[in-house]
Amino acid sequence: MWGTAPAGALGPLDITYGSDSDTRQGSFKNGKFEATLPLDDKAMYYNVMAQLQGSGDINCSVTVDGETKKGHAAGGYNICDAQLSSGLLGGWN
Template sequence: MSNQPPYPPQQPGWGNGQQPYGQPPFQPQPPKKRSVGKVVGLGCLGIVGLFVVILIVVAIGGGSSNHDSSGSGNSKSAAPAGKSSDKAADTKKNDTKKDATDGKVVFKVWGTAPAGALGGLDIGYGSDSDTRKGTFKDGKFEATLTLDKDAMYYNVNAQLQGSGDINCSVTADGKTKKGHASGGYNICNAQLSSNFTGGWS
């Protein structure tokens, strides 16, 4: 038999809740620190971002109209009373003038043209497919035809009968051509021709 004891000898303090000698005591792990700085930083950034978004929305939405100090909500940029109605009236007048000549061709001759041995001023007007005779009275002639988009041209001509001084014009689709004749048997001629774009020149 061996003289050694069956179990190693215990050191003093072993088994009574104390750590064995020669070993460092085990420290419990400290609780994880919450990154308060990050949370506060992100929270502040979110608030600042929200504030910036609100300012942008207010600037865009409310910047277009300036309210008066009384809080009535009237815009300072509003036109004074009467100005807007004047503008509307002017627009209506322009529309009326435009409507009067839309879809029409206007032919005019004016000036002095004494009658000669062969009679008075000889006037012809119309298009390539519709030619008419006009009468010069009280120093002027004016006629209107419906605009035909298929017409190749519109013209007016007036021949003097020995003397005089006249002007002539043809207007279609906002375009006007003019002519002039003076003395003898000269002819005043004005013509508008259709172009490839459907307009007149």
């Protein structure tokens, strides 16, 4: 996750990330947030989500096995969301 997101009346940018069985809280510092998780072959999805707190412009992305999904949010209390799901026949989409 990267961009500009000043703390608003409700506090700093609220970031959650992980998989269908492991949700974690992230911290946005110096204009970015980055995390690496071990790959769980049984996971149904991996995602990252952040809600702006009144203003800002952020981008987010999730990468699994070389596949990437991206999201964007700007202004207000909008949400940046990126998610990759495991395919029925393998792989990520």
